[in-house]
Amino acid sequence: MITGKNCIAGEFIAKGKVEFRTINPKLNMENPTIFVEATKEEIGGAVDMAWEAFKVFRKMSGTKRAEFLNTIADEILALDQELVDTYMLESGLPEGRAVGERGRTVFQLRTFAELVAKEDWRENTFDAAQPDRKPLPKDDIRKTMIPLGPVAVFGASNFPLAYSTAGGDTASALAAGCPVIVKSHPMHAGTSELVATAIVKAAEKTGMPKGVFSSINGGIQAGVDLVNHPKVKAVGFTGSIAGGRALFDLASKREEPIPVFAEMGSINPVIITPNALAKRASEIAKTYAGSITLGTGQFCTNPGLLLTVQGYHTQEFIQELAKETIALDPQCMLHPNIKSGYEKKGENVTSQSGVTVVGKVEGTLEPNYAASVVATVSGADFLANPKLHQEVFGPFSMVVQCKNEAELLQIIEGLEGQLTGTIIAEKDDDMDLIELVDTLQNRVGRIIYNGVPTGVEVCPSMQHGGPYPASTDSRFTAVGIHAIKRWVRPVSYQSFPQELLPDHLKG
Amino acid sequence: MITGKNCIAGEFIAKGKVEFRTINPKLNMENPTIFVEATKEEIGGAVDMAWEAFKVFRKMSGTKRAEFLNTIADEILALDQELVDTYMLESGLPEGRAVGERGRTVFQLRTFAELVAKEDWRENTFDAAQPDRKPLPKDDIRKTMIPLGPVAVFGASNFPLAYSTAGGDTASALAAGCPVIVKSHPMHAGTSELVATAIVKAAEKTGMPKGVFSSINGGIQAGVDLVNHPKVKAVGFTGSIAGGRALFDLASKREEPIPVFAEMGSINPVIITPNALAKRASEIAKTYAGSITLGTGQFCTNPGLLLTVQGYHTQEFIQELAKETIALDPQCMLHPNIKSGYEKKGENVTSQSGVTVVGKVEGTLEPNYAASVVATVSGADFLANPKLHQEVFGPFSMVVQCKNEAELLQIIEGLEGQLTGTIIAEKDDDMDLIELVDTLQNRVGRIIYNGVPTGVEVCPSMQHGGPYPASTDSRFTAVGIHAIKRWVRPVSYQSFPQELLPDHLKG
CATH class of the missing domain: 3.40.605.10 (Aldehyde Dehydrogenase; Chain A, domain 1)
Structure with missing residues (x-):
């Protein structure tokens, strides 16, 4: 036919x-x-x-x-x-x-x-x-x-x-x-x-x-x-x-x-507060492992950037996220060109100074299947190197460890335009969430609270778009x-x- | 100060x-x-x-x-x-x-x-x-x-x-x-x-x-x-x-x-039907002489292009429009550069093949005062020569004499984008006004019926803009x-x- x-x-x-x-x-x-x-x-x-x-x-x-x-x-x-x-x-x-x-x-x-x-x-x-309006009729x-x-x-x-x-x-x-x-x-x-x-x-x-x-x-x-x-x-x-x-x-x-x-393109930053990690690091890791690998990471709203503040639970979370992500079965990408692009862009990012790969699916995969990657870098290195801001289209995510809240806000302010931004926080969070929302909304088209960016509801209130280059x-x-x-x-x-x-x- | x-x-x-x-x-x-x-x-x-x-x-x-x-x-x-x-x-x-x-x-x-x-x-x-929505909550x-x-x-x-x-x-x-x-x-x-x-x-x-x-x-x-x-x-x-x-x-x-x-830029076409001319050529000429010269013609919505269909009253109207326009006292332009631009652009247009100047204020004017001009050209010449479509910023208007309604519609279809289009017509006009509105609206931001384009009301329903280059x-x-x-x-x-x-x- x-x-x-x-x-x-x-x-x-x-x-x-x-x-x-x-x-x-x-x-x-x-x-x-x-x-x-x-x-x-x-x-x-x-x-x-x-x-x-x-x-x-x-x-x-x-x-x-x-x-x-x-x-x-x-x-x-x-x-x-x-x-x-x-x-x-x-x-x-x-x-x-x-x-x-x-x-x-x-x-x-x-x-x-x-x-x-x-x-x-x-x-x-x-x-x-x-x-009859004066001086002129309307x-x-x-x-x-x-x-x-x-x-x-x-x-x-x-x-x-x-x-x-x-x-x-x-x-x-x-x-x-x-x-x-x-x-x-x-x-x-x-x-x-x-x-x-x-x-x-x-x-x-x-x-x-x-x-x-x-x-x-x-x-x-x-x-x-x-x-x-x-x-x-x-x-x-x-x-x-x-x-x-x-x-x-x-x-x-x-x-x-x-x-x-x-x-x-969009790397869809996700801000995870120390309070949220203290309370539910495992749950967040599991949820995000699913979001990062959903559709083999081939969604516009894939969470490619997780922003955390260094604290007691950060390392624990990063390890857990890597473990959960690579535990999921590798999936097929759309096309050999997408697969080779994924590998090339992933290497471009992971080979940058200060970047550590925390987890990567190892071993021989079927052709066109993607090895999921979780990497991490310090806030200072991320700020200094725009190459780390580039989208790696596929099941890839970078966890940035900011030294404090000010550095995290500075990173958000300097980010390229994004489709989405997500905030993972607690009810009485120590972070100034009002300021966070204000800073984040200036860089994105949609903000999600305690959820995942993947899944774009078709409804009147949806904004799918954002500041350039989103x-x-x-x-x-x-x-x-x-x-x-x-x-x-x-x-x-x-x-x-x-x-x-x-x-x-x-x- | x-x-x-x-x-x-x-x-x-x-x-x-x-x-x-x-x-x-x-x-x-x-x-x-x-x-x-x-x-x-x-x-x-x-x-x-x-x-x-x-x-x-x-x-x-x-x-x-x-x-x-x-x-x-x-x-x-x-x-x-x-x-x-x-x-x-x-x-x-x-x-x-x-x-x-x-x-x-x-x-x-x-x-x-x-x-x-x-x-x-x-x-x-x-x-x-x-x-509770299935399969996924909203x-x-x-x-x-x-x-x-x-x-x-x-x-x-x-x-x-x-x-x-x-x-x-x-x-x-x-x-x-x-x-x-x-x-x-x-x-x-x-x-x-x-x-x-x-x-x-x-x-x-x-x-x-x-x-x-x-x-x-x-x-x-x-x-x-x-x-x-x-x-x-x-x-x-x-x-x-x-x-x-x-x-x-x-x-x-x-x-x-x-x-x-x-x-x-915009030349704001005005379509005047034969029925309208038959009934009120003098009134239209007087009204448009005022609109063409208003503010020394220095309005975005100045009517620079009048489209007519050849008929019994066309020549009479054109002569009357010229007479009424040049009868109005010449006024000062904004700046010597605007004045010299007006003269240069006017000459660029009036020197084109087929263009006749019907009326122009003669004699020596004060420096920076503009001599109003009414010119005319056939529909065929206008269609063939895009130079005639160019805005002459100032008290200038070109009357195009179309051989029939089809040629008039063809001219409108081929026009560059405009801020406004105006229709001067009678209640039971012989011209197909529905088709005229449909054709015209595709080239303009605002259509005026039996009025003048100058005067832009500040109100919610106003559209001031239009297809490129308006x-x-x-x-x-x-x-x-x-x-x-x-x-x-x-x-x-x-x-x-x-x-x-x-x-x-x-x-």
Whole structure:
């Protein structure tokens, strides 16, 4: 059923010459399907069709777009075991995760459907006329949100469903009335194609214009061609800092710059107070061993940095964390490139002055399986060496031993922007938690109290984003209904007669 | 009273060597005060102080920030005639305009004070915990908006008060909890210094940290140094496309890119239907002659482009518009550079193939007074030549004669992004107004029906911004309470105990 072709406005096309295959990381061998990268002409065709579709799609009612989104969800579920199997073959992730992520994807689509079925998401604002105001009368002015135009979405390697072809970026952009062109992630091009067929079917069933959705295969060049196309009006990306920044730079240099929301690297600092360690070092170690290794550490919100203050229980905790972490069965990573990146970046960090590896899974592992690592360093060394701040994407965590609370606060203040920050503390903690929250919130998008950063709830109050480099624009979120704000802009109607106003501004 | 020095965190300092004076455009001579440009060190000092102030200012209550804003308004009014006189001497604008713009400035400050005195502007969102949810419990999550950090504000040449030192950018940034560093516009550095003293007094009276506000003198290099400073976290600008784009490019290339809201050029298309011309050509001509020449055409929303469809009344209207426009007394422009730019850009446009000047004020004018111009061109020539789309900042307007409605729509579709679009039509117009609105709204931030684009009401429904190059980010506005959204970002608190939540998220 998977063709390996590009899905251009409902047609499966492959005129290009560059081919590739996905890899089954568990077997460490290529999957059979041959994928063909999109040519520049095919990409141009997809965007041109998206532009034409935009003229119709932007005028459709919210209930119509909701029907489209709900039908995409239905069609994804109808792919049934084929989708789950392809997902597993291309990612090495287990079936439970595939099913769970599919559930999240479907939930996101239905949430955005529910949101846009009514028009109040548009933040409609009304100013009544004051014809008798002095010195000048005031006009009737009404404001609402309208879609930006075609959006380019880049699938994430680590979430083949929920942050890829029909993931949060696509769902929120379609909800807003923006056609979408996805560049599928080359690591799971088959999963992407299956989801693309579901979207195409849903578009046909609900009478959407053909160009409302396209999905192209390709690597860096395809991404460049897509972002540089003048009719692309915004970009959504989830992935590495290098990749996201490259797209941001391209988009900023265009004749007409366009907004890029790139959700990128984060080491998600966790502050553990001495009181918390005194009371429950073992429990924290166990919980965090689970969080560090969850999904083979391949989550954006993986806790890569644990900040402690030297004290009676610090050494005990670090030893226990290492023991608990390496006791967990090693798991498969998404791809050989991710595995080699994990090892290289891990070595870059552990070879720095002052860093001690406290625990590392030893012995020969299956190819593409990751050896979990817990390392430690002093606060002074961490402060002095920005290389230690870099993300090691995988089951890796660094415990920093600060000499006191002031040094800990200094480290937080100097940290690069992060998706999350976590505080593990006690009720009547000796640490000034108010100050800690104030300092931490200036560096992160979300603060968790006595929990783990992994697990990103899809709900209105969720902020998934943060100061650079966690994201390219901290004013937006990739998760939750407010993710739609990335793709819309306000427009005001002044002194309009009722019959020319959009329905939701009438009255 | 005006020292010519830089106002760095409450101190008036001038260690630099580069001096300049402002110009009285009506007398075409320099004003006496010598201003000293800020050095890189002084700029760095201002930003460092802003950063320190941010740590305190961001935690202050909304009522405290409101008190600060209201006191700034009081202190500006207390400057009384000295401010009005300085404004006139530096801008060539009349007293009525000075007083009116001061009123607008004060109104904006008080509006933002009222907004932030309560905390609901923060778009607080609450998700209740669901401890019994299956398969996983849901945590309590709450979201609110927090300030980004120090904001650099660039004063506009054409609004020495309302879009400059204590203008909308400064008022909204301070309201959000962001310290502000203003680069005053060199054309009205004295006006800026007076307003800076008002802000400094207000900061002292209301107990603000010293670094909450600074104002520096300078040109391009000062702007570069300011935007490149790592502790500046956002930029507000009103001015030319070249200036705004340069700042945007700088900000995008930083190690940590920062958001720039630049409100830039716009020719504000006005569509006049044949039915409207048939019924009230004279009235429209008279109204638009007033709008084109208002403030010597030096408004962002000046109607530089009138789109008509050839018909019985088109020629009559164009002649009448020219007659009415040149009948109005020529007025003074802001500065000799603005005047020479007006003439040069006007000639660039009127010398293009197919362009006819229908009316131009003739004879010798006072230096820096602008000769109003009405020109006309065919739809075909306008479509073929993007040079005709360029803004001529001043009392200039181009009437495009489209051969039919389709050509008019094609012109709108191909237009660069605009602040406003206006439709002048009749109740049962023969033109498809629904389609016209749909096409126009995709290119503009605000649509006016049977009115003029000049006059930007300060109210919640106002959108002042638009697709590039009208602004660098069409998702935000420079006017109205929502202007605060440019300077804030969401942060989520997950599983937080009441005592650690901000007051407005408790309960």
